[in-house]
Amino acid sequence: MIHHPSELLESDWIKIIREHAPGAEALGKLHPRQLELVYQQQWFNMLVPQVYGGMQFSLPQLVKTEEALSWADGSLGWTVTLCSGAGFFGGFIVPEVAQQIFKDKKACLAGSGADTGTATEQGGGYIINGSWKYASGVHHATHITINCRIVDAAGNPLTVDGSPLIRSFVLDKADVQLQSGWKYMGMVATGSDAYSIRNVHVHKNRTFEIVPDAAFIDEPIYNYPFLQLAEATLAANLSGMAVNFVDLCKEAFEFKATNLRRVSEANAELMMEARESAIILLNAARSAFFDAVDKSWDDITNEKYLKDVSRTSRILARIARETVDELYPYCGLLAASPDTELNRVWRDIHTASQHALLTFLE
Template identity: 55%
Template sequence: MQVSHPSQLLQPEWAEIIRSEATVAERTGLLQPKQLQLIYQQQWFKLLVPEVYSGYQKSLPEMVQLEESLAWADGSFGWVVTLCSGAGWFAGFMPVKEASAIFENPKVCLAGSGASNGTATISGNGFVLNGSWKYASGAQHATHFTANCVVKEAQETVLGEDGNPRILSFIIDKKDVKLITAWKYTGMMGTGSDAFEINNLKVSADRSFRINPDFALVDQPLYRYPFLQLAEATLAANLSGMAIHFMNLAEVIFQEKLGLNKLSINQKTVLRNTFRRLETEFGQLREAFYFALNKSWSTPNNEKSTLKEALQEVSKTSRLLAKKARETVDQLYPFCGLQAASPDTEINRVWRDFHTAGQHSLLTFLE
């Protein structure tokens, strides 16, 4: 299948707003007002929120391509939209009354962590929450936080039906969360990825939910799709978008070098051939990734064997695309000169964002 360039899904003025504010976002450690205004106007934080809660409820392939495009525009921007809109997907599993109230806000934004770093001690008809979590992207803009907790009864861990500790997810108002500045890495600095704590917070059972297709309360295909492949695909698309941004900037540098007389004929040939080869190989894997994603989305749930194979292919191609993105960026980087090593340049910011996002553990291994 032929997959279009990420720029085709964004209006030029959108990309201009996103990129013109990227340097300030990096310096201040959070998205800027114009960027946020664009997000609210387009309702990108609600991409996966059910329609019944005034969300977009985008199909998975549509959403993934859009997120790739936003990451192409800017890594930090695309990452925040991806992680916060991904948390909006949880609305399909939340009790109806709570979800209806939370998502009626046009500026609703959920940040959080998938780590089970908290405890939820049973107390009457609710729970008392305690814990600390790292790296909640979009924390500065969030209206609510999601967190996973191990369920306790008194001092004892409650076991699930499978014999493992029972894990519940919770949605918490921002006012009940303590933010802690913790992001000190080389890239993705505009994501506002603060850590957060919850201390002795009493919540009702209606603030808990289980992220599992069997427990979806909105009966739509989007909420029956497995969370693992949804996460793998969205993260791979982010790396893909950033890699394409890097390739676009590298191509400009290559053209400048080819126009000068400093390189020999053989060196110019190496430059051209290297770029063309990497561009072709990356494009082929990107097409395979989207083919797998579309197939998994269109395969009926009752075709269990075919669906299982399709989902396995999403996992495989997500990891291969991430690997090829790393190889492509790293092989082009040495040819880009000191411009690519200067922290004041766009290509360096893209390089730092890409390699920081690429450290996500979900796509580190091929299996």
Template identity: 70%
Template sequence: MPNSLNHPSTLLKPEWVELIRRHAPEAETLGKLHPEQLELVYDQQWFNLLSPKEYGGLGTPLPDLIKMEEALAWADGSLGWVVTLCCGAGWFGGFIDPGIAQQIYRDKQACLAGSGAPTGTATIIGDGYIINGSWKYASGVHHATYITVNCNIIDGDRPVLDAKGGQLILPFVLDRADVRLISGWKYIGMIATGSDAYAVDNLYVDKNRCFEIDPAAAIVDSQLYTYPFMQLAEATLAANISGLAVHFIDLCKPAFDFKATNIRRVNAVNVLVMNEALQSATALLNQARESFFEAVEASWNNPKSEALLKAVSNSSRMLAKIARETVDELFPYCGLLAASPDTEINRVWRDLHTASQHSLLTFLD
């Protein structure tokens, strides 16, 4: 491993990791984070990693953020993903009306969740809007105090167009009490994210609930809120997939040892093959991780460079691809232990293969 690249575990206290992993099986049963996991998240302000310092958030620079998110995903995939998506929604605090933002972050357990899909409508009425619609896949929605929605803006019965002549789509921030949850997260992995759907029916909101995600529209004066949203999203998701892959690789050694000592057909030659595969996969993943971290750091130091931003996109997608491929190369050597849904290694495998389906990281340019 290169000297500049640390294992994700170096960012977390051992007692945090023990607590997170001890409650991970029950969190799957609950379909959301376990209360003790959630209490740790609140204590460490992980939902506020990207929230503005002006409102009591941490305002974490992106290079530091992705390393912490990788570490949390390494501790547990669902917890890392919920923190990433909810603190990502907390990033919107840099664009939300200050009066509303102060109201949101007055709560020390503030948590924003939402969906980026424009599957709702906001019809202009007086000084506000009437919102209708339903949205899927809102990770952490069961812990949310506020929920964001993307809406097609409508004036009467006509769509409002943006500057390019397309449908104008804008986000809104809503009180959790005004949103109806819909059970809908039924996938093999990331079960404890509770990424259920939600709906809003004929809800009136004032115009100050609407905001715009654009560097020129940032209300908080900080580089964090002028860094492009696309690369921020790609990098934070890739960091989670990387953390999951590192966790899987960590679990391979004990799985290989168990197989070598309990299955008669596994001889010394087979053990050598498994160990060489493990070393090769570890080196390949770490190379991709280092390239990824370097790309994010470079773009953060020069966020106006289109070439450096493109490198973040490319390295994020490449890291996700290599994480999937290295895990899948090692999986057959892990035996039935890795195929049992009751084992930690299987949960990590399921989480990685669910998280890596995210459309932002599917295709290489």
């Protein structure tokens, strides 16, 4: 039988996360009390190498934890997922730099995967310019990761086998300028704002490549393909939000069945049956997803298992969206009020599910 996400979280943690979720939305970033809990539990460090003091979770442990956190609150779960995902880069960053970054127990990496910057070689390093959007958790970050196209002194892009030469960099947060850019209906507390960099020189040891052969830490998690890791962690977030929405529907439906303007017995039964069907469908997708993750983790070199992770991640993301949409009309105006948790979860999942990585089944 598939576990419920709540089984992985202490009741005190859930209380802290949810009590401060409205305040986090008002702030446009995680509430200080939520952030304190994140630091206490080292959730930003779930993928940081143990040699640097990180937790170095296995992939199955990671996705279950992230699903649970997104069940507690979508914005917190997403922020932890994206920032801990950037901590994964610790396995590929030059050790002397990684040690410097992660000696801070509150170290947090945020960034964007878009290659919207340029890097020009100069003086044992690079001159960085560019702007990037949607860096979840950037307000809590101590360091920023970026992707740049390498260009020559005249600004002409360098290529490898006809393709642009792209490198990843890790910079101190002081090197970037934050810009207000997150104005969407959901995931408000992720603080996924934009940032820019102008003529900043970084040493060549601040560049890294995210491929197994370039890893400095020889551990299974840093040999796992980054694409499937990203797909699985994002799908786990959508799953957690959907499970939370289904949970919240129980109270909403019971209220509609018993209040003074209650629905008929037949319609009350229809709502409850719809919820039970949603639970069965969602749990089946979750079970297939976690099974695929487990198999791929046990045999990282098996291409079929990796493809199954991609496939089940996309199916779970689609079913999470469809499950919420199926139940939403039965919730009444309660689900349309921006002050309710039900509405916040609806806004969060319909914003997070717009991520391009999980939009298409192929």
